[in-house]
Amino acid sequence: MKKLFILFIFLLVCNLQSYSQIIFENGYFINENNQKINCLIENQDWKNNPTGFNYKLDGNQNILAADIKTIKEFGVNGQSKFVRALVKIDRSTTKIETMSREKNPEFNDEKLFLKVLIEGNATLYLYDDGNLRSFFYKNNDSEIKQLVYKMYLVGNYSIAKNNYFREQLFIDFKCETISQKEYENLAYEKKALEKFFIKYNKCNDPNFVSNETKKKKDLFNLTIRPRLNSTSFSTNNSMSDTFDIKFDSNTNVSLGVETEFIFSFNKNKWSIIVEPTYQYYKTEKTKESSVYLGGEVIGKVDYKSIELPIGLRHYFFLNDGFKIFANASFVFDFSSQSKIKFTRNDGSEANSLDIKSGTGFGIGAGCKLKDKYSLEFRYLTGRNLLSNYVTWKSSFATASLILGYSFF
Template sequence: MKKQALFLVLTLIISINSYSQIVFEHGYIINQNDQKIECQIENQDWKNTPTSFRYQLPDNTNIITADIKTVKEFAITGQSKYIRSLVKIDRSSKNIENMSTDKNPDLKEETLFLKVLIEGKASLYLYDDGNLRRFFYKMDNTEIKQLIYKTYLVNENYSIAKNNYFREQLFIDLKCDNILQREYEILDYNYNKLLKFFIKYNKCSDTNFATFETKEKKDLFNLTIRPRLNSSSLSMNNSNFSTYDTKFDSKLNLSIGLEAEFIFPFNKNKWALIVEPTYQYYNSEKTNKTNNVLGGEVTAKVDYKSIELPIGIRHYFFLKNQSKIFVNASLLFDINSKSKIELVRKDGSELNNLDVGSRSTMALGVGGKFRDKYSIEFRYLFGRTILKDYLAYDSKFATVSLIVGYSFF
């Protein structure tokens, strides 16, 4: 049964993407010939600045892939805008292992898509590439330049210093009576601070300007109560005494968990971190015939209670009608509570008494959610050792669960 369950989970995970909805939203592209073309663009809510994207023309089901070589500009209406530009960029590392000892930026020409944050008398742009984040700016119709900020190493103690030349750039180019000198001097090189500064300057200059800032995303944290029906089994083998070998029957039991879900604010909220402390128990008894023990029988009794703590990653696939499907993979830790396995003879005298101690294992799940409130999940928990403190014993505890949930926060 467990192999069939694992096969079902893996099959669903592999095939599920075929049934998920691809989200295309209204926008436009400007091609190499400066033609503006209305279209539907696949909105991936990019965390990193894209180098390519997909779109559909009106009344056409074909999906076209565009990249930085074929498109000068593209935008998703009311959400985001990207322009292609030849700029000088400093890619110096901020990791101390690869950090430069040179204060000056190492500027090299590259053609990049830049995300437009503000467009006006003073325009602000962003380039994001993993651990590399650079801001660019432009005054009126001048060229786009990087706002210079660099960390570098000084002296033999590898102290870190900062080149904050971007403050001087802004003091020279973005002067306004309503902006105090101290505001330039203490300005930080980050998204929110620079965005507010450029907005303030454009308002101060009394110009028409447009903002393309990413709106704050709501509902990035969920708490879900998750009762479940478990089908659990346990087997154990002793390499020295086969008399102790026992395969317990599968047992159905109810348990409950509380899941905390932290949704990452990018890629259309498709990724989440999940943590779910769950109470579980398993009680079973098995009698085996043997000629090696007085009385001819050995009875194994297991009383296993624990708090399982799976920590994992979830990925959503959005469907229609406020529905979505998800798959998740978790590393599960187990905290047992005075659990034990007893081995006794037919007359009730004790042969062995084993304390339960568990190792971590993996869990795979697939499920669906409706209206961000109601959910159902099928989960397979790989067999884990629960007698880790006994070298002679090999044990395997596995569970298949049907989980329902209600998100109350």
């Protein structure tokens, strides 16, 4: 059964990409001739600002490519909008090893696609590129400028901050509903700046409506996950092959509760999973032995623990209600009052070992329906339950069929 599970997971993981659907959504772009062309854009929910995108024209299945050289603006309707701009950008690092000692920004001219966060008389833009996150702004028809925030070194590796962006906003966006303290305490963060720009635009226009994404993303799942396990176990002693026993495969049930934190970029395709799981394994096996009177040694395993897989999951969306996924985990294990005993044929004890489990790895693949119901095949690689003994080794491996129901 274990081999069947592993084969299934391998085949499913290898074919996930071929079954996944590239999502093209209604959008538009504006070319160098200022023509607005409606199209279908491959929505990658970009974490970093793109330099180009793929699109399809209505009624045409051919996938075309566009880049910053020929496109002035593009957007996915109701979700995101990017504008091309030639801006002065400071790319000073925040890593102390390479941090600048210069307080003032060190600008370079670059042509970038900037993401529009808030659009109005005061417009806020975002540029993300790896570890660099910079905000830009425009006041009515003025040029687009970077909001200056820079960390720099002073003296013997003391870090100072240039918060000139507050002065920029105070000069360009004065409003009677915004207090002096709000300018002085404003943080260089997306939510704080969005809130400020919305407030300023409403101050100038009571009918102002923010262009923020209306769709609320589900970024947290809590799922109860009962499972059927097929478990294999073996022991080995380097001093005596009497205790080299391969136990028969054992089928049992266990229960886990999975907490999933979904990343807000790339269309919610990536998440971190944490799943404490209670498992109980009990079995025994008789082995012929010439060492003991009676010719047999009996191995008995009584093992209960809390497994704690922590891993990364990737989703592939097939349609609005159905998706498939693959995940990989690093598995910690916390055993409780668990032992492996070896007895002679006459009932006397030959050896008694306390179980102290090592770590392991897990891979899995499955599907989810309507963000509620899930089915997963998972394999946990063999881990050593006798890690506190020098001459002993063991391997405990599990293949599982897991059902899931998400409450949140």
